[in-house]
Amino acid sequence: MLFNSWVFPVFFLIVFALYVRLRHRPQNLLLLMASYVFYGWWDWRFLSLLAISTVVDYHCAQRLQSTEDPRRRKLFLYLSLCVNLGFLGFFKYFNFFCGSAESLLLQLGMQPDMPTLQIILPVGISFYTFQTMAYTIDVYRRKEVATKDFLSFAVYVSFFPQLVAGPIERSTALLPQIQSKRRITLSQLHRGSQLVLIGYFKKVFIADGVAPLVNQCFDDPASKSGAYLLIGVYLFAIQIYGDFSGYTDIARGISRMLGIELCLNFKQPYLSRNITEFWRRWHISLSSWLRDYLYIPLGGNRRGALMTYRNLFMTMLLGGLWHGAGWTFVIWGALHGSYLAIHKLMTRARRGEVATVPRSLRGWLKWTAGVFVTFHLVCFAWIFFRAPDLSSALLYVNGIGTLTTDGVSMLAQVLVFYGFFVLLVDFPAWFRDAELPFRDSWRPWLRGVVYAVMVILISFVGDSGAQPFIYFQF
Numbered sequence: 001m002l003f004n005s006w007v008f009p010v011f012f013l014i015v016f017a018l019y020v021r022l023r024h025r026p027q028n029l030l031l032l033m034a035s036y037v038f039y040g041w042w043d044w045r046f047l048s049l050l051a052i053s054t055v056v057d058y059h060c061a062q063r064l065q066s067t068e069d070p071r072r073r074k075l076f077l078y079l080s081l082c083v084n085l086g087f088l089g090f091f092k093y094f095n096f097f098c099g100s101a102e103s104l105l106l107q108l109g110m111q112p113d114m115p116t117l118q119i120i121l122p123v124g125i126s127f128y129t130f131q132t133m134a135y136t137i138d139v140y141r142r143k144e145v146a147t148k149d150f151l152s153f154a155v156y157v158s159f160f161p162q163l164v165a166g167p168i169e170r171s172t173a174l175l176p177q178i179q180s181k182r183r184i185t186l187s188q189l190h191r192g193s194q195l196v197l198i199g200y201f202k203k204v205f206i207a208d209g210v211a212p213l214v215n216q217c218f219d220d221p222a223s224k225s226g227a228y229l230l231i232g233v234y235l236f237a238i239q240i241y242g243d244f245s246g247y248t249d250i251a252r253g254i255s256r257m258l259g260i261e262l263c264l265n266f267k268q269p270y271l272s273r274n275i276t277e278f279w280r281r282w283h284i285s286l287s288s289w290l291r292d293y294l295y296i297p298l299g300g301n302r303r304g305a306l307m308t309y310r311n312l313f314m315t316m317l318l319g320g321l322w323h324g325a326g327w328t329f330v331i332w333g334a335l336h337g338s339y340l341a342i343h344k345l346m347t348r349a350r351r352g353e354v355a356t357v358p359r360s361l362r363g364w365l366k367w368t369a370g371v372f373v374t375f376h377l378v379c380f381a382w383i384f385f386r387a388p389d390l391s392s393a394l395l396y397v398n399g400i401g402t403l404t405t406d407g408v409s410m411l412a413q414v415l416v417f418y419g420f421f422v423l424l425v426d427f428p429a430w431f432r433d434a435e436l437p438f439r440d441s442w443r444p445w446l447r448g449v450v451y452a453v454m455v456i457l458i459s460f461v462g463d464s465g466a467q468p469f470i471y472f473q474f
Helices: 007-019 024-040 044-066 070-107 125-140 150-158 171-179 186-219 226-257 275-281 284-298 305-323 327-346 361-386 390-400 409-432 444-462
Strands: none
Touching (some): 007 024, 024 150, 044 070, 044 125, 070 125, 125 150, 125 284, 186 409, 186 444, 275 327, 327 361, 327 390, 361 390
16 A cells, blocks of 8 residues: 555544544554555565564563573574564575576576576565564564563554554564553644655655656666766755655554654755765665674674774665665665765764754855765765666666767756755754754744645656655565
């Protein structure tokens, strides 16, 4: 079920109307049923994967909690990891690894007959798999106490606002809210509805508005000029940010309206002055997951500079592969791993630097230069993220290198138009270090005008039909 479809508002209104009339445990039962309806709307068969992950991780965590035997504890941890990674590996990577192995064997002069299957990727499998794995690992590390409340745990795994595209919630933050009684306040309804509105504005008006032009650029880069392709990359940067952060805002908004707080997942990432700051502001829940469950177990920064650079590179390489089964995602991850390692090398002497709003002309110039460089490094990597395959990505990069300028006038106007709205949404919030661009001090008539304009703009683009969220494919 798409947030931006006509079905979802009806679905949510029904759920909300029942939810506010129920006590705590019936509320959780309703959330579980609603979550399974929400997820099963795409393909009911994949509900079995969600149910199996829930049952396996619940019981593995119970065994981890009840035994002190190191070997038994490792056995149940590995069982949980094998089930979750097994599902993820089969549905997401089976054909990728088979195809890669076949290509390698062909280059060696062999004639392999590798198996291929028509595998449908379950929506959101990467997100809920990482979420349940984090719970089991935390119980194993004694950082979390395994819950005996199966219903609450099942809701934690399947909570519909963030089920298919995050944020990836930790059990220490989300599970206690599910287990506790909830009281919905007017402030939560107000703030939640603001988040929903800004999320729809980012997704429907901004992301879906530029999507057709982005598709034109990446579907046929050979026929476009270098400048046209360059602007196309900028537009994709706008599209993926509006699409993914818009989803997160909607998820956090509807969750807040249900009395449950989800973690912040985006914090004006394109205003980052370096690549490290970018990853503290982009997909924050994944960044922290990779840090805690990959980077630190690999050794983090505890074994010297060279090992730190290696660990950064390996973490982002695996992070790229998490996004998709393709060499383009591997290269995207490798680029970001290299960026982070180089930035770490360049800034070892400036540890503890805190990102703040500049207070002087020199500070603003330095910040602007950092944002410019960081944004273009990110955009270069976006080419590989968006391109359908490696050859298309290389063709795109080569096309930009021609530096021709044919037919860019209209596209440049679109870039300025939508870029203005991104800054209009992000810059006020960044400047005030706030969650939203709206101010509490605004008069009611001004707030009403702003809301009305946003709704009109959403309706203007939304007439073309609901477009799937980009991150649903991951």
